[in-house]
Amino acid sequence: MAQTPAITITGASGRMGQMLLQTVLNSDKARLVGAVERKGHPWVGRDVGEAMGGQAVGVVVTDEPLEAFALSQAVIDFTAPAATLEFAALAAQARAVHVIGTTGMSEDDLEKLEPASRHAVIVRAGNMSLGVNLLTKLTEKVAAALDEDFDIEIIEAHHHHKVDAPSGTALMLGEAAAAGRGVSLSDMRDSGRDGITGARKRGDIGFAAIRGGDIVGEHDVLFASAGERIILRHVATDRAIFARGALKAALWGQGKKPGHYDMMDVLGL
Numbered sequence: 001m002a003q004t005p006a007i008t009i010t011g012a013s014g015r016m017g018q019m020l021l022q023t024v025l026n027s028d029k030a031r032l033v034g035a036v037e038r039k040g041h042p043w044v045g046r047d048v049g050e051a052m053g054g055q056a057v058g059v060v061v062t063d064e065p066l067e068a069f070a071l072s073q074a075v076i077d078f079t080a081p082a083a084t085l086e087f088a089a090l091a092a093q094a095r096a097v098h099v100i101g102t103t104g105m106s107e108d109d110l111e112k113l114e115p116a117s118r119h120a121v122i123v124r125a126g127n128m129s130l131g132v133n134l135l136t137k138l139t140e141k142v143a144a145a146l147d148e149d150f151d152i153e154i155i156e157a158h159h160h161h162k163v164d165a166p167s168g169t170a171l172m173l174g175e176a177a178a179a180g181r182g183v184s185l186s187d188m189r190d191s192g193r194d195g196i197t198g199a200r201k202r203g204d205i206g207f208a209a210i211r212g213g214d215i216v217g218e219h220d221v222l223f224a225s226a227g228e229r230i231i232l233r234h235v236a237t238d239r240a241i242f243a244r245g246a247l248k249a250a251l252w253g254q255g256k257k258p259g260h261y262d263m264m265d266v267l268g269l
């Protein structure tokens with residue numbers, strides 16, 4: 001019988017790294033072959049199961065990504081932009097599917113992913129959950145149905161460790177709202193209001209970010225006009241939804257042509 005795809009998880013000790021490790025270890029559709037952390041991290045050299053406080057699983061955490069990637073059919077990567085750019089080149093070299101959950105990547109960073117996507121499959125999304133990807137579709141439809149009498153605001157809330165804003169999800173939702181309206185988000189984006197900002201400009205797409213405690217991730221898309229408001233909302237209560245989506249993407253990517261895909265492709269939305 002054919003073996004299940006071999007997976008490496010980068011950022012193994014992180015909030016998402018540990019969730020991804022548990023998800024792959026508990027799956028009968030994939031097997032864990034690698035766990036990567038940054039140089040100098042105390043987990044490097046330890047069995048990743050023991051490092052997480054459980055039984056040994058026979059995978060030692062490494063700070064040499066290419067060694068792990070060479071054994072893998074997929075790399076699942078929720079780390080930081082600079083690390084993700086390095087991993088994209090190495091995953092392409094190993095011809096492994098690179099599933100990227102990392103957010104906070106600039107336009108320049110995204111361009112730097114393109115050479116890797118000519119040689120291997122990249123699946124990247126600011127949110128890997130089914131619910132948010134469905135919400136993204138709904139946002140585009142509602143924005144297309146309403147005119148600029150409805151102000152669009154995207155409000156997101158996350159835990160106090162989060163380093164980037166607006167969240168990757170908020171930007172996905174903003175792109176969808178802009179697409180529905182037939183405009184470019186970069187022309188309409190209004191984030192980080194502070195001080196005497198002047199009145200809201202008609203047609204702008206606004207962003208607001210809340211950071212506090214252990215909030216996993218909450219997103220509202222508000223359509224506000226004179227006399228009525230529509231609010232589309234997604235609330236994540238468990239990071240497992242992101243990890244399940246990422247594993248689905250890693251399996252979906254097997255045998256696909258090289259290219260840069262997203263979760264809409266994976267979910268067929």
Ligand SMILES: NC(=O)C1=CN([C@@H]2O[C@H](COP(=O)(O)OP(=O)(O)OC[C@H]3O[C@@H](n4cnc5c(N)ncnc54)[C@H](O)[C@@H]3O)[C@@H](O)[C@H]2O)C=CC1
Nearest residue numbers: 011014015016037038078079083101102103126127128242
């Ligand atoms: N697309 C999605 O569905 C989701 C995306 N995210 C994103 O995933 C990223 C990680 O989030 P968290 O797990 O909460 O962060 P975290 O800070 O808990 O984990 C990041 C991990 O990456 C490791 N890391 C950083 N540089 C590295 C390198 N060069 N080599 C190896 N490991 C390296 C860190 O040591 C850390 O363990 C963020 O960008 C976040 O926004 C988070 C949840 C869902």
Ligand SMILES: O=C(O)C1=N[C@H](C(=O)O)C[C@H](O)C1
Nearest residue numbers: 103126127162167168169217
């Ligand atoms: O950093 C997080 O935690 C999350 N990041 C993603 C984002 O930036 O939207 C997805 C999710 O909301 C959790």
